Amino acid sequence: MDNETRLGLYKTMVLSRSFEEAILRDYHADKKPVWDIGAGLIPGEMHLSAGQEPVAAGVCAHLTSDDAISSTHRPHHFAIAHGMDLRLLASEIFGRETGLGKGRGGHMHLFDPTIHFSCSGIVAEGYPSALGVAFAFQRQGKDSVAIAVTGEGGANQGAFHESLNLAALWKLPVVFVIEDNDWAISVPRDASTAIRSNAVRATSYGMRGVRIQDNSVEGVWDAAKTAIEKARAGEGPSLIEVHTVRLWGHFEGDAQAYRNDLDSLIDPIPAYANQLESDGVLSPEMVESIAQDAKSRVEDAFDFAKSSPLPSAAEVERYVFA
Amino acid sequence: MVLTGTQSESITARKLTTAKAMVEAISQEMERDPSIFVMGEDVGSYGGIFSSTAGLLEKFGPQRILDTPISETAFMGLATGAAVEGMRPIVELMFVDFFGVCMDQIYNHMAKIHYESGGNVKVPLVLMTAVGGGYSDGAQHSQCLWGIFAHLPGMKVVVPSNPYDAKGLMISAIRDDNPVIYMFHKGVMGLPWMAKNPHSLGPVPEKPYEVPIGRAAIVRTGNDLTIVTLSMAVHHALDAAEELTKQGIDSEIIDLRSLVPLDREAVLESVAKTGRLLVVDEDYQSFGLTGEITAVVAEKDPRLLKAPVSRLAIPDIPIPYSRTLEYAVLPTAERIVAAAKRVMA
Numbered sequence: 332m333d334n335e336t337r338l339g340l341y342k343t344m345v346l347s348r349s350f351e352e353a354i355l356r357d358y359h360a361d362k363k364p365v366w367d368i369g370a371g372l373i374p375g376e377m378h379l380s381a382g383q384e385p386v387a388a389g390v391c392a393h394l395t396s397d398d399a400i401s402s403t404h405r406p407h408h409f410a411i412a413h414g415m416d417l418r419l420l421a422s423e424i425f426g427r428e429t430g431l432g433k434g435r436g437g438h439m440h441l442f443d444p445t446i447h448f449s450c451s452g453i454v455a456e457g458y459p460s461a462l463g464v465a466f467a468f469q470r471q472g473k474d475s476v477a478i479a480v481t482g483e484g485g486a487n488q489g490a491f492h493e494s495l496n497l498a499a500l501w502k503l504p505v506v507f508v509i510e511d512n513d514w515a516i517s518v519p520r521d522a523s524t525a526i527r528s529n530a531v532r533a534t535s536y537g538m539r540g541v542r543i544q545d546n547s548v549e550g551v552w553d554a555a556k557t558a559i560e561k562a563r564a565g566e567g568p569s570l571i572e573v574h575t576v577r578l579w580g581h582f583e584g585d586a587q588a589y590r591n592d593l594d595s596l597i598d599p600i601p602a603y604a605n606q607l608e609s610d611g612v613l614s615p616e617m618v619e620s621i622a623q624d625a626k627s628r629v630e631d632a633f634d635f636a637k638s639s640p641l642p643s644a645a646e647v648e649r650y651v652f653a
Numbered sequence: 654m655v656l657t658g659t660q661s662e663s664i665t666a667r668k669l670t671t672a673k674a675m676v677e678a679i680s681q682e683m684e685r686d687p688s689i690f691v692m693g694e695d696v697g698s699y700g701g702i703f704s705s706t707a708g709l710l711e712k713f714g715p716q717r718i719l720d721t722p723i724s725e726t727a728f729m730g731l732a733t734g735a736a737v738e739g740m741r742p743i744v745e746l747m748f749v750d751f752f753g754v755c756m757d758q759i760y761n762h763m764a765k766i767h768y769e770s771g772g773n774v775k776v777p778l779v780l781m782t783a784v785g786g787g788y789s790d791g792a793q794h795s796q797c798l799w800g801i802f803a804h805l806p807g808m809k810v811v812v813p814s815n816p817y818d819a820k821g822l823m824i825s826a827i828r829d830d831n832p833v834i835y836m837f838h839k840g841v842m843g844l845p846w847m848a849k850n851p852h853s854l855g856p857v858p859e860k861p862y863e864v865p866i867g868r869a870a871i872v873r874t875g876n877d878l879t880i881v882t883l884s885m886a887v888h889h890a891l892d893a894a895e896e897l898t899k900q901g902i903d904s905e906i907i908d909l910r911s912l913v914p915l916d917r918e919a920v921l922e923s924v925a926k927t928g929r930l931l932v933v934d935e936d937y938q939s940f941g942l943t944g945e946i947t948a949v950v951a952e953k954d955p956r957l958l959k960a961p962v963s964r965l966a967i968p969d970i971p972i973p974y975s976r977t978l979e980y981a982v983l984p985t986a987e988r989i990v991a992a993a994k995r996v997m998a
């Protein structure tokens with residue numbers, strides 16, 4: 332793996348984290364003194380992906396804007412790693428007319444046809460539509476692939492199992508990604524799933540499956556390279572499960588009283604910075620300048636969002652039908 | 654008329670939130686009947702995302718309070734099977750919006766078995782689920798959808814609007830020998846992390862009691878106009894009624910509390926008195942509750958009406974995320990006032 336690729340992975344992760352730190356700041360800033368989920372410039376449920384950046388960075392490094400992603404209720408890291416315009420993303424989260432969905436969607440409902448990005452707030456229900464995207468790519472003679480994302484909790488949903496079978500049967504160019512962050516809200520993996528690795532399930536459905544154990548961005552990158560190349564070559568779907576980490580609450584405001592692992596969490600971004608520094612790829616000055624660069628891009632997007640107009644109530648019935 | 658939250662105030666001083674009233678009902682019934690168990694996502698150590706099961710795991714242990722995988726089809730079907738064999742499950746669907754992934758188990762199985770078996774098989778269970786918007790949770794987490802459940806035969810549907818009814822309807826639902834869909838609005842639960850609705854805290858007797866399923870409550874008496882509504886919108890209607898009084902309009906408010914069975918008599922009696930009807934609903938408008946209530950009057954005697962019926966519901970669009978748009982479609986007090994004035998005009 333060359334240095335440029337490694338640096339690229341690091342930068343992607345930093346940009347995503349920087350974006351979410353800004354959300355965290357603004358989301359909580361105006362929900363005081365009494366915390367109210369519906370109040371403030373960013374209202375509603377907010378699921379942040381901090382800790383899971385290696386999954387998105389490692390997978391998306393192999394994609395172009397002609398490839399598709401079908402993501403989850405926790406979509407920001409994949410949106411950013413896939414190159415979503417930060418201004419349009421931020422504006423949607425702030426509910427503005429300039430947002431991706433003109434304020435109609437919100438953070439769990441991001442649709443960007445220019446990069447074939449979608450997501451769903453219904454667990455595992457982004458899997459089936461990824462099949463259709465892949466089917467269209469195949470029929471249109473493209474070598475594009477569709478990435479379908481779910482959490483480990485979602486891998487117990489019927490839609491997950493039906494999708495694996497159909498994709499394998501029709502050899503669709505899909506890569507199924509499972510972000511195993513140990514938790515589905517308050518339910519730990521061992522209380523939801525009888526087996527330890529979803530790679531086993533992949534095999535049983537007739538496709539290659541791997542499990543990356545250590546939230547390693549380079550491990551994800553390697554596995555995704557193989558899977559995506561296979562899909563592009565017409566060799567059908569694969570599955571990649573990554574043991575990752577949810578650094579923050581399930582959603583903002585989650586007190587996480589159920590959680591007993593908070594002291595042992597490893598933040599993958601400083602960990603990767605250390606690794607790159609000891610390999611001579613990154614210097615402390617570069618760490619600083621990468622962070623600053625990310626910050627200024629994020630602040631530009633947030634300024635744009637906050638100064639954008641809100642949708643007009645008179646237009647509430649627009650866009651139901653084409 | 655059955656006791657309502659307001660009417661019972663003189664009897665008891667103890668106040669609970671709607672969430673706590675539900676938990677108390679479940680807890681008291683579980684102590685009485687060992688065949689009851691509670692199942693759903695995050696109902697254990699989390700205590701329910703909307704606090705509908707808070708403290709139950711500590712009290713009854715993991716044999717009776719079960720966190721499930723995110724496998725709604727499997728655990729809805731499990732509830733039905735267990736009920737058929739003599740248990741009394743209480744199963745939570747975290748948001749009603751998620752019914753799509755498991756509806757077959759609900760409407761084709763849970764709801765139809767009693768009929769298909771010629772009455773030989775009973776399915777006594779409670780399916781409780783959170784409904785409603787108003788906090789920018791977007792199109793997949795803000796719906797009410799009770800019209801769908803009420804449309805499909807074989808399920809009773811109850812929708813409490815306050816702590817007193819929440820406890821009494823839960824106890825009735827648990828004791829009922831049918832599947833009962835128990836739909837609680839997030840905004841009336843009294844959650845510490847959501848805007849406080851003053852009506853989400855109210856007097857609740859400590860002893861177990863039933864609120865009969867199928868009986869509406871008159872929560873405000875008036876002579877000029879009947880407002881038929883339910884759930885969170887009851888409170889918006891009460892606020893609207895204060896404003897309307899100032900403008901010389903005296904409204905009567907009916908809290909339906911149950912959709913199946915529906916208390917048609919309560920609607921007809923009130924409309925016979927006022928001659929005017931406004932139906933307010935947080936569910937979608939077309940093919941739903943507002944049309945059904947209108948039909949109740951139209952079928953009985955349209956001459957009861959001195960003016961055309963008015964409906965205020967979510968227009969037939971997905972619930973938008975942005976607050977300016979969402980509040981343009983929710984049945985707020987201001988929109989109820991405006992609709993009431995149209996009926997009076």
Ligand SMILES: Cc1ncc(C[n+]2csc(CCOP(=O)(O)OP(=O)(O)O)c2C)c(N)n1
Nearest residue numbers: 405452453454482483484485514515516751
């Ligand atoms: C069908 C369905 N059931 C339940 C939910 C509520 N819910 C939202 S996220 C979540 C946990 C998901 O866990 P996982 O798939 O592991 O993803 P993570 O949140 O850990 O990223 C649940 C239960 C939902 N949105 N959709």
Ligand SMILES: [Mg+2]
Nearest residue numbers: 482483514515
């Ligand atoms: Mg998870």
